[in-house]
Amino acid sequence: MKKLLLATAVSALTINAVQAAPTVYGKLHVSIDNVDKFGATKADTDNVWEINSNASRIGVKGEEILTDNLKAVYLAEWQINTDGDGTDLGQRNRFVGLKYDRIGTVKVGKFDSYLKTAQGKVDIFNDMNYLDITRIMAGENRPNNVIGFESDTKALNGFGINLMLQQGENNKLDPNSNDVSKNLGDAISASLTYENKDMGVFAALAGDKNVVSTFNAVSAKAEADVIRLVGSLNMDTMASIPGLTLNGMYQTAEPTNLSRAATAAAIPAVPATATTPARAAVGAGAFRGFDQEDAFLVSAAYAINETPWTVKAQYHQSTSSFDGANDIELSQIGGMIDYMFNSKTRAYGYLAQQSDDRDNVEDRMYAGVGMEFNF
Secondary structure, three states, X not given: OHHHHXXXXXXXXXXXXXXXXXXXXXXXXXXXXXXXXXXXXXXXXXXEEEEEEOOXXXXXXXXXXXXXXXXXXXXXXXXXXXXXXXXXXXXXXXEEEEEEOOOEEEEEEEOOOHHHHOOOOOOOOOOOOOOOHHHOOOOOOOOOXXXXXXXXXXXXXXXXXXXXXXOOOOOOOXXXXXXXXXXXOOEEEXXXXXXXXXXXXXXXXXXXXXXXXXXXXXXXXXXXXXXXXXXEEEHHHHHOOOOEEEEEEEEEEEEOOHHHHHHHOOEXXXXXXXXXXXXXXXXXXXXXXXXXXXXXXXXXXXXXXXXXXXEEEEEEEEEXXXXXXXXXXXXXXXXXXXXXXXXXXXXXXXXXXXXXXXXXXXXXXXXXXXXXXXX
């Protein structure tokens, strides 16, 4: 009897230890890129070769069983630079929270806004230094000091309801200003998603309210209201076209509280770095006459049957309108070929062009090869 009790106790301790052990995960993503880097005028253009780390990261995550239905969840993630540039261990997602089966998860910390995560996988250049959609359109944010709720999609037949509240302590443009809200939920990010893998459908409707975003047409930040609509169709299940996926996204964004944006938008000139093109000085009147930014994206991926090759193409564009002034159009078109060694490792080659329709700005050309390993 004593031996049985001892064996039972050891088994229980072993199970608890396994449950408590965190999972180490990460991604190493490096590319060799030929890029056009320039400042405010055509004369500043320079074509260079670079090795870049594209949002490489390492993290730990896990769950701890508290009751039959309740778990503690946690995640801490840091950016690392595979190319050796910059400083490692930059902040990425991190949170602690509670997960209740068939209800959802409450998280507290810093993590991607639900507007950002609503894009799903439609951006084929996601996480790439120069080609991610964050360089063309607003809304790609990872706010500090947030509380989030994510519903259990299994309990809602594939639907997901997500709500994020950001506190006023960080939703400000000027770090020296005390002019911030003290309310719970100074800024809000929310999304409604639906995924049905049997039908090959993913769709999302998402929005931000007063979340600070970068508007690329004026190279400045402002609190913004954003609405985003996303759709993705797997044509294998939809129309019996094996390997083909079609994606689309539309959004509109407009700055709010422009009186604060105007006083905080003075930005000095910044020289080019390994990951950021040069930027000319932006005056405090950057948002003068600014109305809104309308943007869209279309992309497609075709996995060639019974081969490790996938062909991808994407076009995305934003148009910023101003009262009494010409619109500013930013766009990017590009293609990529992937070779999947296995589910965790891929190699690729790409070619892309970014355009800015202002007279003194040349198109930027990007080309390169890369490798991504997930663990």
